[in-house]
Amino acid sequence: MTNTELVESTIDFVKETLVNAEAGHDWFHTQRVFKNALLISKDEKADVLVVSLGALLHDIADAKFHKGDETLGPKLAKEFLNSIGVDNKVIDKVCYIIENISFKNTVGQKITPKHPLELHVVQDADRLDALGAIGIARAFHYGGFKNRKLYDPDIAPNLSMNKDTYKNSQSPTINHFYEKLLLLKDKMNTKTGRKIAEQRHDFLLGYLEQFYAEWNGNR
Numbered sequence: 001m002t003n004t005e006l007v008e009s010t011i012d013f014v015k016e017t018l019v020n021a022e023a024g025h026d027w028f029h030t031q032r033v034f035k036n037a038l039l040i041s042k043d044e045k046a047d048v049l050v051v052s053l054g055a056l057l058h059d060i061a062d063a064k065f066h067k068g069d070e071t072l073g074p075k076l077a078k079e080f081l082n083s084i085g086v087d088n089k090v091i092d093k094v095c096y097i098i099e100n101i102s103f104k105n106t107v108g109q110k111i112t113p114k115h116p117l118e119l120h121v122v123q124d125a126d127r128l129d130a131l132g133a134i135g136i137a138r139a140f141h142y143g144g145f146k147n148r149k150l151y152d153p154d155i156a157p158n159l160s161m162n163k164d165t166y167k168n169s170q171s172p173t174i175n176h177f178y179e180k181l182l183l184l185k186d187k188m189n190t191k192t193g194r195k196i197a198e199q200r201h202d203f204l205l206g207y208l209e210q211f212y213a214e215w216n217g218n219r
Contacts, residue, residue: 001085003049009084010056017060017076022145024138025059029129033058036125040192050090050118053081054097055125073098097122103130103180103187124193127184132200135181136207143173150174151215177208 001009018027037055041048057080061073074095081091097119115123129135143150149172157178158171171179185201188194213219 003052006049006084006086007052007056010053010080013080014056014060021059022065022142024142024145025062025065029138030056030059032129032134033122033125036128036196037122040121040124040190043192044117044121044190046117046121047090047093050093050097051121053086053090053094054101054118054122057081057094058098058101058122058126060098070099093118101126103127103184120189121193124188124190124197127188128193128196128200130181131184131197132203135200136204139173139176139181143176146170148173151211174208174211177204 014030015027018025018030021027023029034052034055037051038048041051057073057077059073060080061069061076066072077098078091078095081094086094093116096116100115100119101123130138140150148170149155151174152172155172155175157175158165158169159178161169161179166179169179181204182201185194185197188197210219
């Protein structure tokens, strides 16, 4: 297969696998991440095939929807990529992206670990989809999916979580803005990612200002 055919086959596989996925982590999320990753790649010297496959397969079996199993995603990706004849070196790089992309893996870390450029590109692309208007929609959709409160003034955001406390958090959705979303701008790896993130970050701040004004009956 050509690289284009490998990508097209992967798109078909992901669409079929995620057909009933939660809306914040479905094919449309994956498609947005894929597009973001290709946009960022234009300014980076990354392997576009690795970036494309990594972006398309990054949520093929998100651990939070599979009883916390973080091995299933890489396993399914490897099996599929082997089945369509992808080079083993490319498969290893794609699986590395899937294993390391998640925000929860950086919770509590003071220094951002050095990773291959392809992971940086896909990670930025994924994080961009957690910002801005879509990021807000995804946050509240997932909060509803988990039956969480919108907001509770008596429950303060936890800004000192580690990976385990983050994974098990049941805090209101507004707290998630402070515990993750507003932290993403400063965690971007690439120039293009940072530039796009700044505008989306500002949108989050404007939304929160409006939210609190409405909550308190000021507007």
